[in-house]
Amino acid sequence: MALVDLISSEVVKVPLTSDNKPAVIREMVQILKDSGKIDDFDHVLEAIHKREEMGSTGLECGIAVPHAKTDAVKSLTVAIGISPEGIDFGSLDGKPSQLFFLMLAPPNQSGPHIEALAEIAKLSRSTAFISTLINARSSQEVVELFRED
Secondary structure: OOHHHHOOHHHEEOOOOOOOHHHHHHHHHHHHHHOOOOOOHHHHHHHHHHHHHHOOOEOOOOEEOOEEEOOOOOOOEEEEEEEEEEEOOOOOOOOOEEEEEEEEEOOOOOHHHHHHHHHHHHHHOOHHHHHHHHOOOOHHHHHHHHHHO
């Protein structure tokens, strides 16, 4: 399943209101709760925090991919958040993260999770596309940008 197939305006938030890493994670998990993608907010939040304790999922080029494997989902689930100002997420390049992909996958399904991570890595090589996403004004605009790509 392609990443674009998992993206709808219900799981995209522009802009994020959080200004620190724990708050961003909480806000992103809330997006999934509000969209009906998860039921157990606390379980998912704990799974994401445990994964972050192993090492930051802040990549380079303003992208962060907080993720976890959890039985709280039946299939790969994604939320996207954009923070134009950027948030310190402990990224590899030391720069603030602006584009967040929160991903959850069931423990017994690694294929779709790995494929989505590969798609995000590919996206990160297009600085023009990343810049366009970061400057998006609405969740619907983000969805349309992914569909056009």
